[in-house]
Amino acid sequence: MQPIIVEKVINQLKPIFCNVFDDEALKIDIHTSAQDVDAWDSLSHIRLIISIEKALGLRFSAGEIADLKNVGEMAQLILKKQANI
Amino acid sequence: MTNPYENLSWLPNPPPDFAQRLAVVNSGSELRELAKYGVDENQLRRLSKKLQGMQDQHADLAPLIPVSIGVICNATTKLVTPMLVGTALRFGIALKVVEAEYNQIAQEAFSEDSSFSGHQLSAILVAMDYRGLPLLPTPGDLVSADKNVRDCLGYIKSVIESLRIKTGAQIILQNIATPVEALSGSYEGRLPGTLSWLCSRLNFELDGLVADDTFIVDIAGLAANVGLANWHDPTLWNMAKLPFAQQYTPIYADYVCRILAARLGKSRRCLILDLDNTLWGGVIGDDGLEGILIGNGDPTAEAHLQVQRTVLELRDRGVVLAVSSKNEDATARKPFQEHPDMLLRENHIAVFQANWSDKASNIKAIAETLSLGLESMVFLDDNPAERMQVRKELPEIAVPELPEDPALYTRTLIAAGYFEAIIFSDEDRKRASFYQDNAKRAQILNSSSDMDSYLISLEMEITFAPFDATGRARITQLISKSNQFNLTTKRYSELDVKGLEEDLTYYTSQIRLKDTLGDNGMISVIICKKGPEIWKIDTWLMSCRVLGRRVEEAALLDIVNHAKEAGAVKLVGIYSPTDRNIIVKDHFRKLGFTKTSGDSHIETWDLELAQYQAPKIPMRFKYAL
Numbered sequence: 001m002q003p004i005i006v007e008k009v010i011n012q013l014k015p016i017f018c019n020v021f022d023d024e025a026l027k028i029d030i031h032t033s034a035q036d037v038d039a040w041d042s043l044s045h046i047r048l049i050i051s052i053e054k055a056l057g058l059r060f061s062a063g064e065i066a067d068l069k070n071v072g073e074m075a076q077l078i079l080k081k082q083a084n085i
Numbered sequence: 086m087t088n089p090y091e092n093l094s095w096l097p098n099p100p101p102d103f104a105q106r107l108a109v110v111n112s113g114s115e116l117r118e119l120a121k122y123g124v125d126e127n128q129l130r131r132l133s134k135k136l137q138g139m140q141d142q143h144a145d146l147a148p149l150i151p152v153s154i155g156v157i158c159n160a161t162t163k164l165v166t167p168m169l170v171g172t173a174l175r176f177g178i179a180l181k182v183v184e185a186e187y188n189q190i191a192q193e194a195f196s197e198d199s200s201f202s203g204h205q206l207s208a209i210l211v212a213m214d215y216r217g218l219p220l221l222p223t224p225g226d227l228v229s230a231d232k233n234v235r236d237c238l239g240y241i242k243s244v245i246e247s248l249r250i251k252t253g254a255q256i257i258l259q260n261i262a263t264p265v266e267a268l269s270g271s272y273e274g275r276l277p278g279t280l281s282w283l284c285s286r287l288n289f290e291l292d293g294l295v296a297d298d299t300f301i302v303d304i305a306g307l308a309a310n311v312g313l314a315n316w317h318d319p320t321l322w323n324m325a326k327l328p329f330a331q332q333y334t335p336i337y338a339d340y341v342c343r344i345l346a347a348r349l350g351k352s353r354r355c356l357i358l359d360l361d362n363t364l365w366g367g368v369i370g371d372d373g374l375e376g377i378l379i380g381n382g383d384p385t386a387e388a389h390l391q392v393q394r395t396v397l398e399l400r401d402r403g404v405v406l407a408v409s410s411k412n413e414d415a416t417a418r419k420p421f422q423e424h425p426d427m428l429l430r431e432n433h434i435a436v437f438q439a440n441w442s443d444k445a446s447n448i449k450a451i452a453e454t455l456s457l458g459l460e461s462m463v464f465l466d467d468n469p470a471e472r473m474q475v476r477k478e479l480p481e482i483a484v485p486e487l488p489e490d491p492a493l494y495t496r497t498l499i500a501a502g503y504f505e506a507i508i509f510s511d512e513d514r515k516r517a518s519f520y521q522d523n524a525k526r527a528q529i530l531n532s533s534s535d536m537d538s539y540l541i542s543l544e545m546e547i548t549f550a551p552f553d554a555t556g557r558a559r560i561t562q563l564i565s566k567s568n569q570f571n572l573t574t575k576r577y578s579e580l581d582v583k584g585l586e587e588d589l590t591y592y593t594s595q596i597r598l599k600d601t602l603g604d605n606g607m608i609s610v611i612i613c614k615k616g617p618e619i620w621k622i623d624t625w626l627m628s629c630r631v632l633g634r635r636v637e638e639a640a641l642l643d644i645v646n647h648a649k650e651a652g653a654v655k656l657v658g659i660y661s662p663t664d665r666n667i668i669v670k671d672h673f674r675k676l677g678f679t680k681t682s683g684d685s686h687i688e689t690w691d692l693e694l695a696q697y698q699a700p701k702i703p704m705r706f707k708y709a710l
Contacts, residue, residue, distance in 0.1 A: 019127045022134065024104075043163050046325045051127065054332065062324045 006030060009075040016055050020048045030072030058082070087493060089500040090310045090336050095485035096123035097476075103128060107135055113149035113179065118480060120174035126334055129171030136170060136179060148664050149179040152345060155201045155209040155254065157185040157193050159217025160328035165337070172338035176346035177460075187326070190217060194244040199251070206254040208348070210302075210341060211245060214328050215261050215284055223278040224269075230278035234286045238294055245299060255578060256299045257344055260288045262308035262329070265317050298561075298578035300344050300507055307333075307340055310500075343505040348576070350566035353483060353503040354516070355457050356399060357448055359466035360410040360417055360439075364396075364429065365389045366491065370416050380426025388491040393428040395495045400433060403513030404504055405455060405520040407436040409447045409464070414439045435521045444471050445478035455520050456629040458569065458665070463503045467491070508579075512559050512606045522603035523630045540634065541703045543600040547636065549643050550709035552586045552593040559607045560595055563626060568665040571626040572658065572672060590615055591623075592647055596640060598631055598704075605631055609640055613648075613656075620648045621657045629668070639702050641676050649694055658690040 010028060018026050021039045034040040040048075045065075052074075053059055058081050068074050089095060099122035100106065110116050116139070120132055139146060152173070156162050166182045173180035185193040185200045190213065193199045201209070218237045223229040245256045263284045267273035273281050288305050295301065308316035311333055321327040329337070346352065361368045366378030366385040378386040379393070400406050406429075410417050417439035421431045431437065436454045438447040444466070452459050459481040466472050467487055476484045485501050487494055506513070552560055561579040568574065577585075585593050596609035608631045612624040622644070627636060648656060658673045662685065673690035674680070677697065682689045 022127075022131060043161075043325070046321070046327070047126070047164065047331075050321075050331045059320070062320055065324070 005079060006072065006075045009078050010071060012056070013052065013071065013075065013078075016051050017048070020044060020051050028071050030075065031070055033070040052078070056082075087488075088311065089488075089493075089497045090307065091332075093123040093335055093339065094488070095497050095501040096121060097486050098122065099124050099128060104131065107131055110135060111139075111144070113139075113146035116146075117149065117174050117177055120171060121480075124171070124335065126168065126331060129335060129338070130167045132171035132174055133167035136174065140179065140181075146179045149174070149177055150349060151179045151181070152208075152349075153181040153183065153204060153206050154257075154345070155183045155185065155204065155206045155248075155252065156212060157190055157209060157248070158212040158328070159188050159190055160212075160214065160322075161187060161326045162212070164325075164327065164331065165212075165334055168334040168338040169341060172335065172342045173345060175339070176342050176351060178342065178345060178349070180342075180345070188217075190244060194247045194251075201248075201252050201254075204252075206252050208257050208345065209248050209252060209254045211241075211248070211256055211258045212328070213241070213259070213261070215264055215280065216322075216328075218261070218287070220280065220283050222280050222283065224276050225278060227277040230283065230286075233278070234283060234290065237283075237287055238290055241291070242294055245295065249299075255348070256295070257302055257341065258291070258295060258299055259302040259304040259341075260291055262305050262316055263313060265313045298580050300348070302340055302344055304337070304340070307336065311336070339502065343502045344507065347505040347507045348565060350568055351460070352505045352507075352566075353463050354403070354461040355405040355407060355435075355451075355455060355463070355520075356396065357407045357409050357451060357462055357464045358396065359444075359464075359468065359471065360408060360412065360420075362467040362491070363389075363465060363494070364393060365420060365427075369420060370412055374419055374424055377420060377424070379420070379424060385491060386426075388494070390426070390428065392491065392494050395499070397428055397433065399504060400517045402504065402506070403516035405435050405457070405517050406433055407451045407455070408434050408438060409444050409451065410439045411441055411444070412439040432521070433517075435517065435524050443474065443478075445475050448475060448479060448482065454524055456523070456632060457520075463498075463501075465494070465498060467494075507565075508558055508562050512562070515604075515606060519603065519605055519630060522605075537703065543602070543634075545634065545704040546599045546707060547639050547704045548597040548599075548707040548709055550595050550597075552582060552595060554583075554586070556595045556607060557582055557586070560610050563607065563610050563628070564624065567626040567628065568663070569629050569668050570632070571624075571666050572622070572669055573624055573661045574663055574666060575624050577624075585612065592620065592644065594640065594643060596636065598634070598636060609636055611640060611644065613644060615648075615651060616653070618653055619655045619657055620644070620651075620653050622659060625658070625672075632668075635702050635704070637672065637676065638700055639704060639706070642699055642702070643706075645692075645694060645697050645699075654694055656692040656694065658692070660688040660690065661686065662688070 014028060017028050018024050021037060049060060049065055056078065064077060107119055116136060156166065162184050166184055169182055170180045183201060183204050183206065219240060220237060221233050245258060249256055261284045263281045267281060269276055273279050276282060291301060316329050316333060318330040321330065358364055366389050367376055369377055379389050380386050396406060418431060420427050421429060436451045438451055448464060452462060459479055463483045464475050472484045475482060483503050485498055487497055557579060561582050564577050585591050592613040592615055594611040595607055598605040598608050609627040610624065614621045614623050658678050660673060662670065678690035678692045680688060681691050
């Protein structure tokens, strides 16, 4: 996948992350994972997924989400979903 | 968007700088104003976080009313709780929520030690869905199905009764949203023992099952309104045991908070209507009687007819109607008098304000004429500019946003839930006309030069009775709704009131008033704790529509007569000031009591019975036994 396209998705995700974790200064990149963000626990993970679904008009299955390791993989999954719409 | 339940569409869109404005909030009222936008889940969460921060710093949150509730659920409540707290702000409530452990309904209800012990809870939300009940589908087996329904009802009843007894909190029970999957298709609902058959039966039976002071939140109705297949989200249930699709948490929380607010007497009671393009299509001043659109045969005219039909039905439920229109008075009244297709007539409208002043001033005048607070009012207007002006000038008033299409006005108005009822009494049915009589009385007063001759001309008849089963619903309603003429603002449930009927250590009084212009119904409630020498006035409230009629003097006379007969020598009155009962701050002084102690929270006033002199009051006294 081309890094520039992934970058574009991550830019879309940034305001959603800031909103969900209530942190305007939050920085994310392809390597960001739950370990890097204090407030990112299992419950806020659900809120994050729901907010992304709402903002981008997508639905994820539980299995797709369980496999994600970092924001990069999340962006790849979103691109894959958007390609199939 | 045609479904107003989806996104709280009656509330204005949040401003783009919502987060910045929230950051600088430092009072309870500012917080409430921000909650009045159609905020989403994340914004509600921020509101709740902000409130919590202010509570932690022990900030003065007035005028928000502090309320603590428990929540017990067979699914995850962690995401819903901040929604409830954020939404409660919209209703002027600073909510604290105590969550029970996940899926521990029976343990919390029946074990000695629960998450709720040690907390003073005024209510507990019992949020069970169909997965939290011992439902055992037995398709085609009516006997087993009936037994299963009875078992489930027995379970619910024992849970809520046990919680009620253990915590003293009132119970708010949600009914059951039917699952989507109908295995036998259209036949599913007719086949005894299927899941949807069991759920419908349960919901039907719940109403008869619960005590009078248990409230039901109609989640089955809400889920049906948004669509069951939208409501139930199997992915989220599997992933995090979330009981329904999270996009509906704002409307869910609004449904629950409406009941919390109604318990505090915060339901709205008066609907103020704009005329042009709201009650009819077109502009009466320009289009004339023949040109306005109202009646059958034209889609726009039918849409406005539907608005009138709904408004009239609301009036039958006790909502007082008023008009505020920028028009010449005679022009504005003409359709009410002469148009054959109008459903609304002048006699349905308690106060009619048609002039060229701004609407906020007119609405204030309407509130004064009716002796109703601005927080009891809803203002319906198709014009966004008028809505904005009224909202800005009078933030206490509810002003629903309306869609462009008048066919959707009614749906939006009703979805907003302004007129949430927790009880329905005979008085409700008659209330609209009471207020109308009152407006007439105000006119008589204008024309009569001297107060006493006015009162004499009313030929009032006052009736006293102790609390009884007949009056119970209305007594409870007055106790739970009266804010202004209420000395102590103590709230009692219907069960409490029932208890007082038989408790001989209390003097209780329900007071009714009739006059030449109409029957006011029950207008005052008094409770005194009887001691051998001292009677303490625990509750004294009166409907503001009989202000200035000397009802309070008549009421005192009755208390004194009973107290003397019982051998008491002194009455002690309590006044607990709130931001809404300033009207009674001199109540006891005016009646001849002497202040013995007082600070900003509570004042005590004494009346030595030996010194009491009965005044002459221009009414006939009647005593019901």
